[in-house]
Amino acid sequence: MSDRSHTLGEANIESFATHTAYFCCPAWGVREWRSFDQISLPISDLGFRQGVTAVERLRTYGGMVFCAEQHLLRLRETLRLLKIENGPSTGQLEGLIEECLKLNAELVRQVDVGMTIWVTAGSSKFDPTWAVHLNAIDHEAVAIRQMHGQPIVITSVVQPPMESWPRQAKVRNRLHYYLADLEAKQVDPDATGMLLDLDGSVTESSVANVAIVREGRLVVPPEKKC
Structure with a gap:
C-alpha cells in the first residue's frame, strides 16, 4: 500500500475535522471559507426538515480529483430533478474544487481524500444552502475489501420506487440504506445490506452498485432499474 493510502492517524483525523471548507447559507447571510467544524444547518432548512439534499461525493487519486466533470454533470441533473433552483453553477463549483x-x-x-458537494433546498424564502468540503476515506477498509471481499446480506428492505423519486437523483435521503445495514448486521456485524426492488430483484447496497461475474461475463441490472 502506498504512503498516500495509509490509515489515518489521530493527527489526520483532527485535520479533517478542522480543514477549510466552503459554506453558503443565504438564510444566515454566510458565503465564505470556514473551518469544517463550523458548518451547520438552520433548523428551518429543508435539507434538515425533509432531507431535500442533492449530493455528489468525489475523491482524489494522487492528489487529483477523479472524474470531476461527470460528477458535476450528475449534480446538475439531480438539482433539476429535485427542482432546486439558484444553486451553485458548474463553473463556480469547478473553481471551488480547485x-x-x-x-x-x-x-x-498526505493521503488521498474524498470531497463532498451538497446542496439543500434551503429555508423558506431563501436560496439553497450548500457546501464543498473534504472527507476522510477509510483506506484500510478499502484495502480489506479489495483483498478479501465484502460480506453482504440480502435484506427485506425495498428500494424507494421510481415513482417516489428518480433513481438518477443522487440525494442524501438514506433511511432505506440505514435500515438495510441494520438488518444485515444482525446476521454478520461486518456485512452491508442489499436492497430489493418491488419485484424482489436485488438493486444495490448503501456503499456500492451490484454486478455479477457469470461465465466470465459481467452482468449488471437493466438500465431501466438503475
Whole structure:
C-alpha cells in the first residue's frame, strides 16, 4: 500500500475535522471559507426538515480529483430533478474544487481524500444552502475489501420506487440504506445490506452498485432499474 493510502492517524483525523471548507447559507447571510467544524444547518432548512439534499461525493487519486466533470454533470441533473433552483453553477463549483485542494494542500499531500458537494433546498424564502468540503476515506477498509471481499446480506428492505423519486437523483435521503445495514448486521456485524426492488430483484447496497461475474461475463441490472 502506498504512503498516500495509509490509515489515518489521530493527527489526520483532527485535520479533517478542522480543514477549510466552503459554506453558503443565504438564510444566515454566510458565503465564505470556514473551518469544517463550523458548518451547520438552520433548523428551518429543508435539507434538515425533509432531507431535500442533492449530493455528489468525489475523491482524489494522487492528489487529483477523479472524474470531476461527470460528477458535476450528475449534480446538475439531480438539482433539476429535485427542482432546486439558484444553486451553485458548474463553473463556480469547478473553481471551488480547485481552491479547496489548494487551501488543504498539506492534508491532500498526505493521503488521498474524498470531497463532498451538497446542496439543500434551503429555508423558506431563501436560496439553497450548500457546501464543498473534504472527507476522510477509510483506506484500510478499502484495502480489506479489495483483498478479501465484502460480506453482504440480502435484506427485506425495498428500494424507494421510481415513482417516489428518480433513481438518477443522487440525494442524501438514506433511511432505506440505514435500515438495510441494520438488518444485515444482525446476521454478520461486518456485512452491508442489499436492497430489493418491488419485484424482489436485488438493486444495490448503501456503499456500492451490484454486478455479477457469470461465465466470465459481467452482468449488471437493466438500465431501466438503475
